[in-house]
Amino acid sequence: MDLGDLVPIIAIVMVFGMPIAIVAIVQISKARANAELQKTLRMSIEKGQPLPPEFVESMARTVPKAKNPMNDVRAGLILIAVAAGLMIWNYLDHGMVGGHMSGVAAIPGLIGVALLILGIIGLNTRKNDK
Numbered sequence: 001m002d003l004g005d006l007v008p009i010i011a012i013v014m015v016f017g018m019p020i021a022i023v024a025i026v027q028i029s030k031a032r033a034n035a036e037l038q039k040t041l042r043m044s045i046e047k048g049q050p051l052p053p054e055f056v057e058s059m060a061r062t063v064p065k066a067k068n069p070m071n072d073v074r075a076g077l078i079l080i081a082v083a084a085g086l087m088i089w090n091y092l093d094h095g096m097v098g099g100h101m102s103g104v105a106a107i108p109g110l111i112g113v114a115l116l117i118l119g120i121i122g123l124n125t126r127k128n129d130k
Contacts, residue, residue: 069122072115079112 044051083105090101 069119069126072119072122074119076112076114076116076119079108079115081112083107083109083112 041051086101086105086108087097090099090105091097094101
């Protein structure tokens with residue numbers, strides 16, 4: 001097997017493997033830090049030591065906030081703008097709307113439309129609950 005034959009295989013593995021490896025490394029490090037924090041917390045509770053107020057405040061800051069429907073609306077509008085930008089780029093590059101780039105632009109565009117609909121439904125539901 002020639003070295004020239006391995007270059008495309010290595011390129012494909014790197015393109016798809018590196019993002020997966022990066023996400024895995026980040027998730028593993030977060031899980032280890034969380035496990036160490038839980039172990040320390042468990043040991044201090046078992047020994048009967050009080051928790052310092054700074055520690056309790058830092059724990060409260062790390063809890064993720066509840067999802068807001070406006071986040072969906074915002075993300076939907078951003079994705080629709082990305083799709084529009086891709087279509088404008090295709091128009092400026094090839095002088096036509098549609099073509100090969102319209103399929104690529106449809107992916108973020110349709111996801112954006114779905115998020116926009118979910119956000120609007122969530123906002124209406126929240127208004128009706130109040």
